[in-house]
Amino acid sequence: MRSRALVALVRQNLSRSRRSFALSVFGISVGIASLAFFLALSAGVRQVVLGKVFPIGQLEVVPSRSSVEGPIGLFSGFSGPKPLTEEAARTLSSRPEVKAAFRRVKMAFPARAWGGQEILGKNFYTELVAEGVDPAAMADESLGPEAFADNLGSHNRCNADAECASGEYCPWDTHACERPVPAVISPFIVELYNGTLATQTGLPKIGKFLAGRLRGIVFNIELGRSFIGASKSSVEPHQRKVMLVGISPHAAQLALTVPLGYVQAWNRQYAPGSPPLSSLVLEVKEGASVTSLTAAVRGMGYDIADSGAERAGLAITLVTLLFALVSFAMVSIAAINIAHSFFRTVAERRRELGVMRSIGASSSDVRRLVLAEAAVIGLCGGVIGLVTARLFAFVIDAASRRWVPDFPFKPDTYFSFGWTLLALALGCSILACMLGAFWPARAAARLEPTEALTS
Amino acid sequence: MIRLESVEKRYDSQPVLRGVSLSVEAGELLSLVGRSGSGKSTLLHIMGGLDRRYAGKASVLGHDLHALEDAALARFRNREVGFIFQSFNLLDHLTARENVALPSYFADAAAADVARRAAEALDRVGIGDKADARPSALSGGQKQRVAIARALVHQPKLLLCDEPTGNLDSDTGQQIIELFRTLNKDGLTLVIVTHEERVSSVASRVLRLVDGRLAS
Numbered sequence: 001m002r003s004r005a006l007v008a009l010v011r012q013n014l015s016r017s018r019r020s021f022a023l024s025v026f027g028i029s030v031g032i033a034s035l036a037f038f039l040a041l042s043a044g045v046r047q048v049v050l051g052k053v054f055p056i057g058q059l060e061v062v063p064s065r066s067s068v069e070g071p072i073g074l075f076s077g078f079s080g081p082k083p084l085t086e087e088a089a090r091t092l093s094s095r096p097e098v099k100a101a102f103r104r105v106k107m108a109f110p111a112r113a114w115g116g117q118e119i120l121g122k123n124f125y126t127e128l129v130a131e132g133v134d135p136a137a138m139a140d141e142s143l144g145p146e147a148f149a150d151n152l153g154s155h156n157r158c159n160a161d162a163e164c165a166s167g168e169y170c171p172w173d174t175h176a177c178e179r180p181v182p183a184v185i186s187p188f189i190v191e192l193y194n195g196t197l198a199t200q201t202g203l204p205k206i207g208k209f210l211a212g213r214l215r216g217i218v219f220n221i222e223l224g225r226s227f228i229g230a231s232k233s234s235v236e237p238h239q240r241k242v243m244l245v246g247i248s249p250h251a252a253q254l255a256l257t258v259p260l261g262y263v264q265a266w267n268r269q270y271a272p273g274s275p276p277l278s279s280l281v282l283e284v285k286e287g288a289s290v291t292s293l294t295a296a297v298r299g300m301g302y303d304i305a306d307s308g309a310e311r312a313g314l315a316i317t318l319v320t321l322l323f324a325l326v327s328f329a330m331v332s333i334a335a336i337n338i339a340h341s342f343f344r345t346v347a348e349r350r351r352e353l354g355v356m357r358s359i360g361a362s363s364s365d366v367r368r369l370v371l372a373e374a375a376v377i378g379l380c381g382g383v384i385g386l387v388t389a390r391l392f393a394f395v396i397d398a399a400s401r402r403w404v405p406d407f408p409f410k411p412d413t414y415f416s417f418g419w420t421l422l423a424l425a426l427g428c429s430i431l432a433c434m435l436g437a438f439w440p441a442r443a444a445a446r447l448e449p450t451e452a453l454t455s
Numbered sequence: 456m457i458r459l460e461s462v463e464k465r466y467d468s469q470p471v472l473r474g475v476s477l478s479v480e481a482g483e484l485l486s487l488v489g490r491s492g493s494g495k496s497t498l499l500h501i502m503g504g505l506d507r508r509y510a511g512k513a514s515v516l517g518h519d520l521h522a523l524e525d526a527a528l529a530r531f532r533n534r535e536v537g538f539i540f541q542s543f544n545l546l547d548h549l550t551a552r553e554n555v556a557l558p559s560y561f562a563d564a565a566a567a568d569v570a571r572r573a574a575e576a577l578d579r580v581g582i583g584d585k586a587d588a589r590p591s592a593l594s595g596g597q598k599q600r601v602a603i604a605r606a607l608v609h610q611p612k613l614l615l616c617d618e619p620t621g622n623l624d625s626d627t628g629q630q631i632i633e634l635f636r637t638l639n640k641d642g643l644t645l646v647i648v649t650h651e652e653r654v655s656s657v658a659s660r661v662l663r664l665v666d667g668r669l670a671s
Contacts, residue, residue, distance in 0.1 A: 005560035016548040047551025358505055359605065360561035362526045426587045450497075450506040453544070 001365045010372045024341055025381045027334040028429055032385025034416070035327035036425040037392055042320035043416035048409055050313045052288060059290070059308030060104075060305035061280040061297050082301045084277040092280060095296060097288035102137035102281040104252070105263050106130075108274035110226035113242070113256070115219020120203050127226050130183075130265025132254040137281065138184065141417070143246035144311045145216045149263030173238045180218050180243035183258045186251040191409050196325045217244045224270050235269050279305060333434045334381075338374060338436035346370065353444055354452025363445035374437030375430050384451050386422060393417070456479045457502055458614065462511035464497055466669075471497050472509070479646060481612070482633040484639040485616055486658035487648045495648040496617050502646060503536050503615045504528045516612060533562050537606025541618035543598040545590040545605075551577065551597075552586040555604045563610065574603035580634060589647040596627030604635065614638065616647040620654060632657055 014021045063081035093101035111128040138148040147169075156163070156177045158170035164177035171178060194205045206214065224237035242258070251257035267274045283288055284298075294304055346353070352365055361369075393415040400414065457479035464472040469493045479485050487495045500506040501513055502521050507528075513520045516535050523531060532538075545554045559569040577583045580600040589663070590598055599619060601605050606614055616635070620628035636657050639645055647654055655661045663670040 001561050004561055009560060012548060013551070022628045351544070352546055355546065356557070356561075357529070358503070358532060358538050358544075359558040360529050362529035362561070364526070365529070365561055447510070448506070453500075453505065453540070454496075 001361070003370065006368060006372055009369055010376055013373055014376060016281060020170055020341060020345070021377065021400060023229060024338050024377045024385065024433075025333075027337045028331070028378060028381030028433055029385040029388060031327060031331035031427045031432070032382050032425050033388035033392070034330050034385075035324065035428065036386050036389035036421065037415075038323035038327055039320070039421050039425070040389065040393060040415040040417045041269045041420065042323065043421060043446065044321075044411065044414045045218075046313070046316050046410045047416050048414075049316060058284065059293065059297070060283045061302050062278070062305045063275070064301055064303045069086055071180035074441040083275045084280060085089075087275060088300060088302070089277060089280045091300070092297065093281060095282075095293060096289070097284055097287040097293040098282050099288075100136070100283040102134040102250075102283075103136070103277050104268065104279045104281060105132045105260060105276065106255070106278040107132070107263050108267050108271035109224060110228065111221055112226045113219055113221045113222050114218065119213055119217055124203075124228070127228065129255040130263060131255040131257055131278070132209075132260040133250070133252065133257050135259045138246075141184075141248045141250065143182075143184065143215075143248070144177065144241050146245050148182045148184060148245055148259060150259045151179050151182070169241050171238065171240065173236070180241040181221075181258050181262050182245045183242045183256050184246050184248045184251045185244065185247060185256060186253050187247055188253045189251075189410070190247055192254075193397055211247055214244050215246055217386045218242065219244070223266055258338060331428060335432040335436035338377065338433050339439060342370060342374065343443070346440045349444075350447065350452050353447055354449050357447070357449035358453060366447070367441045367445035370437055370441035371434050374433040374441075378430035378433030379426070381433065382426040384423055385429060386417075389425075456483075456515060457646070458512070459498075459502070459516040460512040462498070462501060462509055462513060463469075464494070464501070464506075464509045472501075472665050474511070475667070475669055476511075477662060477663075477669060479644065482639070482642060484635070484645045484657065484659045485647070486661045487646065487664060488650060488655055488661060489664035490650065494647040494667045497662050498664065499615050499617050499646065499648050503538055504532050508580055529561065534609050535556055535611055536613045536615055537603075537609070537611040539599070539602050539606050539614065539616040539619045541621040543590070543595075543602045543622070545598055545601055547590050548556075550587050550589055551582065551593065551601045551604075554590070554601055555608055558605060559606055571607050573604075576608040577601070579603045579607060594627070595623050596630060599623060599631055600634070603631075607638075612644060614643055614645045616645060616649075618649055620649070620651060621645065629653070 061084065063084050086163070089101065089103055092098065107130040111130065112126065113128040114123050114125045116122075116124040135147075135149045141148070156165070158164050158175055158177050161169045164170050167178050168177040170176075190206050190211065197203060198205045218241050221242050222237050222239050224235060242256070248257075265277070280295065284293060296306060320447075353361075355367065357363075393413070397413045397415065401411075401412075405409070424455055457477070458636055459477050460549070462472055462475045463470065470668070475494075475498060481495070487498065489495050497506065498510075501509050501520070503513055504515070504518075504523065507521065510640065518527075518531055518535075519523065520531075533626050545551075546557070552570075555576050556569045556573040559572060564572070574583065580603050581605070582597055582600045585593060585597055585601075589596075593601065600624075603619075616637075619635070620631055623631060632654055635647065637661075649655060654671055
């Protein structure tokens, strides 16, 4: 039987039993709507949590926390955590699973910062926690107005800012012109500020507009002295200017991120003997084995920092599974309903099927006819289910935008309707209907023409 | 054209056909008569490949019906024989034209051919003007003509008719009988199962079934 003939027969059969067709379509569409809704919700939440809150696809190698420290370590011959050396960093960077490696070093001495009057209306004072990050980590970021690079300026001798080139200033301790230290902050800090500090102190929240205005803002830092204490080194505290050049997910989560060279230079001055590297971020190649890389890291005596991504991912997967199971149960019930409906239809059309057999339909024609009707029900139910799920998602997003107060990482949408999900839901709908119709189709195909005609 | 050798058939343990042997030549108009339950319809179904659960040998148009696979048997029923039933067996949700076109859906025919053949078949049986009517809007005689058009749509060599006038009044039945005679004159072989003498009167040969056996 040609496809055109099959389509014509299916159309004729479905159009004469519209009520039954509509009921079957409704049943399957409810299941598919629920399945698509929950899968899209899970995918959307996963994107936010694992894309913004706990970025995945990268491992942060840190000195082992399991090394024996303190008096026991001293007496037992162990001397604390194994430091992350440049040689270890090179070895790990060259592993086949690694796409890129970025060194990080924490600022190992007290410091403080103040500024922000231009944008927040008053100066903001804080202890400074900073981390140096390999500028290559920000290579793909669109930052501005300064590049995120170790840029120490022209070093022209000066006594005042006016004697320096445009964009430079004159530090009172070195009397050599410098450009402000470029710095980035993580979206996490912005969300933390918006969710706590801004709410508690009445300061303006940093939205998309203010985030754009943050770029280029210059503030002051004082190295070697903080509100709590001073550096143990004998070096005098020095003041420097810092320019915020952007917000990046590659920045340290809870620290001001500046180019690696600055922190290394400052550590040598204010905290001599501090570890050369605090951590090494390894970006894993797509499809590469994270397990083998993790094993190699541990084999070298280092640990993987717990980013929370693993636990968050597991939690989302479990919730997704739970919702998917409920949705699959609904789809299965719809499939059973379709099976029941098709068994009834086949029984009702027994004589008609006999007529078809008597005029040339083979058993496979009859089977294809029943399955094609089920597939059309699945297709219609799938499309309606997807549209319903999309509408529900739209309403929930709109309600959230309007009525749900801002919270850290509040997304524009909680849902992600990717092409894979659409294809999966539609395929699932058609498959469920065809599975439901499989036994009735088989029974119809097995009907002996003479028995069907004399029934 | 048709060769049956020692055909036997049972429903459960009840014998319906008891060693029926017969042959039908091309161009014949054979009438199978007998009382209800004598096995006439069963024999017709065996000849048309609708029933394969029998013992003995049935060869129709050169095909050993036992040996044909399901798809080949379906092709045989589609292209080489036509069936006409007492209760017409039209599909109520289809128009006369769609009913007539139905066999073409299973014949890999092109859409244009399907429409043309259906129109020709309806014209041939004299109800071309009822092509768009549904069976519920047709009289008994018109329904039977639609059923005949459907049986003729692929120009079969053999027409198998099961009580074709059983549900018709005498005038309409007579018209249908005349139609069969015309078709036979055009070279079509017909086997008609009936218990009506007027149908048998136009047959070139009459065979009587009594309790599953041929009596003459």
